[in-house]
Amino acid sequence: MMKTTERHRDETFVRQMFAAVADRYDLMNTLLTLNLDAYWRRRAVFHSGLQRGQIALDVCCGTGKLTLQLARKVGPEGSVVGVDFSSAMLARAQANLHGTPYLPVVQYLEANALHLPFPDHRFHCSTIGFGLRNVSDIAQTLKEMIRVTKPGGTIVILELAKPRLPILKQCYHLYANYWLPAIGNLGPQRHRLYQMVPESLKTLPEPEEICLLLRNLNLSAVRCRRLSGGLVAVYTGYKDPAPFSSVRTAT
DSSP: OOOTTSGGGOHHHHHHHHHHHGGGHHHHHHHHTTTHHHHHHHHHHHTTOOOTTOEEEEETOTTSHHHHHHHHHHOTTSEEEEEESOHHHHHHHHHHHTTSTTTTTEEEEEOOTTSOOSOTTOEEEEEEESOGGGSSOHHHHHHHHHHTEEEEEEEEEEEEOOOOSHHHHHHHHHIIIIIHHHHHTTSSGGGHHHHSHHHHHHHSOOHHHHHHHHHHTTEEEEEEEEEGGGTEEEEEEEESSOOGGGGSOOO
16 A cells, blocks of 8 residues: 655654754644644544543654643543654653643653554553654554554544545645645755645545555444544544444544
8 A cells, every 4th residue: 555665654754854843843733724733633632532540642742732632631640652753853742741730641752653662452542643644654553553552442543634625625735735835945954844745645545545444453433534624534443342332423
């Protein structure tokens, strides 16, 4: 399905790219999404099924914005581990953590999503936010997330998607293929992340393919929820044995 030679999936290139953009990553995302990224993360956490006192893992955590939302969900009785292979992004995540009430709840580790340094069945929920399109092996990343999740636990993926409505598709095409690269051209290497969005989207599997992959990895009650007209999608699935509540129709 995927070629590991694609630039946006090459680990060395991606690590260098995120190191260059880490100091401005949060600000740029807020501006470029009109702060919708905060709403998307809240919806992902809402659908995680996490309860207070539970343990969560945030893979490809970046600057830790989703990690902090997970920490809010599990409360002071729970814990959240954020992992990323970019030390620069983890440094920014650690800076974002300071000054919040979640310092005792959150731990950050430098690790590769393809080889998570945790035992089997450790977490109640494993998430990945806007990182799936940049990992070198999507299936292996998901297998690792499933491996470290407890039976009955949830896998949550938050990722960019492609709108279905014709007018939104056209607007999104202009935005992703012209506006974002134009922003990337305003500065030096630190903006290459936004130049890469169009090419990463071209090789990102369609939502139906991602759902099929999750089912083939033996997740149950797999669901795709499109947000903001289909700009992003939240995928959820349960590691068997799934809880009874997972078969109910979600809103």
